[in-house]
Amino acid sequence: MNLTLRIWRQPGPDAGGSMVTYQVSDVSPDMSFLEVLDVLNERLIRAGEQPVAFDHDCREGICGSCAMVINGRPHGPEQTTTTCQLHLRSFRDGDVIDVEPWRARPFPVIKDLVVDRSAFDRIISSGGYITSPTGSAPEAHSILVPKPVADLAFENATCIGCGACVAACPNGSAMLFTAAKVAHLNSLPQGQPERESRVLSMVATMDAEGFGGCTNTGECAAACPKGIPLSSIANLNREYLHALRAGRA
């Protein structure tokens, strides 16, 4: 396959950037998108140019590192697929592919396609945990969790914190991310003691980081590589309003 990649190049956080066009020839349809960037980077390094900086780690779709917007969609055109699991067979020979970093003010570009996602870490550290010491994995039957609750918690716990929801949202909103964490922890028995303070604190941090508000357009859930549903946001709103009524603000 021969492809034309138009990649956002930006030397540093405060430097200006632009889309730069690269030709990549003779690549296999079985290669992952990151492998194409590897091939391109080897060529750039040999030519003495700066390689394209991009985040990647596990390359098996579970770490959430590989953040890039491909042809206007976070993680590219395939549903519930991270960039590392996206293969060139999803494209056609001769395609022109635009590759851009996540775009959101709370996710400033560090270099090229790498953005600083520590705003997510600060949301988590403001309440995305339970404070009781958990020790080793407890006996599964010691605290009974009904199956639908366990399913709901697990569905939301699959969030890998990649930030595709923020990248997809026209408002740069972190609602789906925050909603997944709140739904995960607030639905389980272990999360109950901090149920109200958790949601109030995490939403306050989310707002303070400068993320936009939710306008219920649904772009986040469509872009989520883990398929976190839009209903999680309704759940977050419900938990938040419940906490306000409970007088924990």
Place this chain on the structure above:
Amino acid sequence: MAVRALWDSTIGKKTVMAVTGLMMVAFLFLHMLGNLKIFFGATDFNAYAAWLRTIGEPFLHFTWYLWIQRVVLAVALVLHIVSAWQLSRRDRRARPVKYAHGLRPQASFATHTMRWGGVIIAVFLIWHLLDLTVGAVNPNFVPGKPYQAVVADFQVWWINIVYIIGVVMVGLHINHGFWSAAQTLGVNRPVRDVAIRATGTTVALLITLGFLTVPIGVMTGLVH
């Protein structure tokens, strides 16, 4: 304390928008039903308009109920617009750099119209109040005779166009807004999602079509 926290948070401002929006939808639904009385003729319609001023009597004085409702709706409208304005400013700040390859695969047409459509509705509302409530821009306006003012209004082609555009924008606004309000208030759940979307679309359609029957009635000569 909770009220302050509500107003300061994005979810809280959306909640304000949801509640005020639903209040205005309820008003529009009743307003639309009242308008349909125009098909019973001038006497019925003008008597209905006169009755609106006597609601709550003798406990309330003449037109007091109407003024209470106007104040409540005006406050709701201002809160709705201020929240939308502040949230939109925040949303735009959160996405300072646009994508070179922009795509919004999920957003429906109605979703796209929420902001500029809302501005159009606000402008339409001002004109509509000056036209048929205050009568400042309506040469045929006589207090107590709304039937005659409406019929004279919709004889004019551009007034029909302005009115139809305004009402269609309201319908689109409700189509996204109703479901969005259910989502914001946390009422929506996966099992109710289809029903809530369908209800929102039905309410939007009923309100839009109900309001449109009046200019269509005048244009076709059914109302004269």
